[in-house]
Amino acid sequence: MKTQYYTASSLDGFIATEDDSLEWLFSLGNLEESSYPEFVAEVGALAMGSATYEWMVRNAAKVAAETGSPWPYTQPVWVFTSRALSAIEGADIRFVKGDVCQVHNDMRLAARAKNIWIVGGGDLAGQFYDAGLLDELIIQIGSVTLGKGKQLFPRRVLSPILRLSSVRQMGTGMVELRYEVGKQGGS
Numbered sequence: 748m749k750t751q752y753y754t755a756s757s758l759d760g761f762i763a764t765e766d767d768s769l770e771w772l773f774s775l776g777n778l779e780e781s782s783y784p785e786f787v788a789e790v791g792a793l794a795m796g797s798a799t800y801e802w803m804v805r806n807a808a809k810v811a812a813e814t815g816s817p818w819p820y821t822q823p824v825w826v827f828t829s830r831a832l833s834a835i836e837g838a839d840i841r842f843v844k845g846d847v848c849q850v851h852n853d854m855r856l857a858a859r860a861k862n863i864w865i866v867g868g869g870d871l872a873g874q875f876y877d878a879g880l881l882d883e884l885i886i887q888i889g890s891v892t893l894g895k896g897k898q899l900f901p902r903r904v905l906s907p908i909l910r911l912s913s914v915r916q917m918g919t920g921m922v923e924l925r926y927e928v929g930k931q932g933g934s
């Protein structure tokens with residue numbers, strides 16, 4: 748069981764524009780031809796921040812066109828927010844706030860030995876990293892730059908460095924990089 752931050756980024760390290768647009772991403776590749784189907788089949792629980800959740804709610808039609816359903820997840824999803832947000836009907840969603848450690852424990856139990864997907868944003872993935880709970884980064888880097896926007900991973904990771912475990916080219920528009928996160932004091 749791994750805790751994985753799986754996301755797409757621009758070449759200059761942004762996962763969305765400043766105003767939360769993902770238009771730049773949709774022309775870059777087809778989800779079904781990426782690693783996504785294999786990846787999501789092994790996921791037992793998901794976590795996302797409120798901006799990511801609200802993007803899904805606002806863009807339900809686009810999500811449905813891309814994935815076949817306005818709320819594509821059958822697994823339980825934990826949404827981090829300090830606000831009172833409305834749940835999507837029929838979706839298994841838990842709104843939580845604060846420390847990621849207790850939530851991670853609940854997710855681990857619910858995932859039943861499958862993986863935990865940290866959907867984003869970057870700071871939420873960073874909170875799991877800070878707590879020593881992040882095992883892997885799987886990043887599809889699109890062949891575009893945005894100049895500014897929502898950061899991929901606003902953390903300084905210097906020692907131990909991330910360990911590159913695979914590189915997969917997807918045409919000319921994307922490359923997927925997988926990194927294992929070394930643990931402090933680990934090998």
Ligand SMILES: NC(=O)c1ccc[n+]([C@@H]2O[C@H](COP(=O)([O-])OP(=O)(O)OC[C@H]3O[C@@H](n4cnc5c(N)ncnc54)[C@H](OP(=O)(O)O)[C@@H]3O)[C@@H](O)[C@H]2O)c1
Nearest residue numbers: 755762763767796797798799802827828829844845867868
């Ligand atoms: N390129 C991709 O593949 C990809 C993947 C994922 C997301 N995205 C996009 O990237 C953008 C990410 O936005 P973002 O960087 O703002 O990140 P986000 O994690 O989606 O949302 C951040 C917000 O979540 C809430 N939050 C985070 N941690 C919390 C905690 N521990 N306790 C309580 N609340 C917490 C806070 O808002 P409140 O407390 O005010 O609710 C915070 O401002 C979105 O537009 C999303 O659609 C892109």
